[in-house]
Amino acid sequence: MAAPFDPQASTIRVTAVLQGLVRRRARLVLDTGASRTVLAPRLVEVIQARPAGHVSPVPIMTAGGMASAEQVRLTSVSLQGFTVGPVDVLCTPLPTQLGAAGLLGLDILRHFNVTLDFEHGELTLERFPTDRVKETIATYSAPPARAA
Amino acid sequence: MTDLVSIPETEKQYKDEWLLFEVVESSEQDEPLRGRLLCHHPDQGPIYDHADGKDALDLYITFTGPAVPDGYEAVL
Numbered sequence: 001m002a003a004p005f006d007p008q009a010s011t012i013r014v015t016a017v018l019q020g021l022v023r024r025r026a027r028l029v030l031d032t033g034a035s036r037t038v039l040a041p042r043l044v045e046v047i048q049a050r051p052a053g054h055v056s057p058v059p060i061m062t063a064g065g066m067a068s069a070e071q072v073r074l075t076s077v078s079l080q081g082f083t084v085g086p087v088d089v090l091c092t093p094l095p096t097q098l099g100a101a102g103l104l105g106l107d108i109l110r111h112f113n114v115t116l117d118f119e120h121g122e123l124t125l126e127r128f129p130t131d132r133v134k135e136t137i138a139t140y141s142a143p144p145a146r147a148a
Numbered sequence: 149m150t151d152l153v154s155i156p157e158t159e160k161q162y163k164d165e166w167l168l169f170e171v172v173e174s175s176e177q178d179e180p181l182r183g184r185l186l187c188h189h190p191d192q193g194p195i196y197d198h199a200d201g202k203d204a205l206d207l208y209i210t211f212t213g214p215a216v217p218d219g220y221e222a223v224l
Binding site: 001003009010011013015017021022023024025026027029040042043045046048063078079080081096097098099100101 | 164171174176177178179180191192193196199200203206207208209210211213214215216217220221222223
């Protein structure tokens with residue numbers, strides 16, 4: 001089923017159900033330019049997500065330069081009734097002016113066939129017929145740092 | 149206890165504010181449909197403060213304004 005979005009808006013937001021120790025719904029910006037999903041620290045607090053047990057913090061590259069972010073583990077993330085997980089997401093402060101609690105990145109989006117119908121303002125997420133990507137993207141290992 | 153409201157309709161009534169709902173009904177696609185408005189504020193901090201300690205409730209956090217403020221562009 002399709003979810004409506006404003007084709008003229010500067011960003012597209014989707015409702016995500018985030019399961020840490022506590023389950024919360026929040027609006028996230030759909031961001032195909034983000035390799036990882038990012039949540040604001042206060043949101044991570046309220047869902048009581050625990051630190052991921054490996055490779056933390058993770059180096060990240062933003063438009064403003066290089067930085068690092070902590071990783072936390074979500075039991076699951078649900079979009080339009082489809083659930084993936086467990087998944088490790090990044091926790092780092094986002095601009096206070098951003099009208100969303102996080103960014104929904106490719107680590108979760110690649111579980112779906114994503115259709116953005118700008119003519120009709122409809123976003124459709126279609127789960128793959130099999131779970132074939134599950135094993136490869138449920139967890140993440142940072143690539144080795146490049147030599148200077 | 150606040151009244152049950154339509155969440156999509158209530159979102160339209162608050163411009164450029166962060167809202168915190170307790171969700172009592174949602175669609176099969178997990179979109180919140182009906183619930184109680186627990187808090188609204190121009191800043192997100194009070195919303196998270198209000199959500200603390202309400203672990204048993206199904207809460208929904210949203211912002212009714214644009215994700216990127218008018219006059220700004222978003223880039224990676």
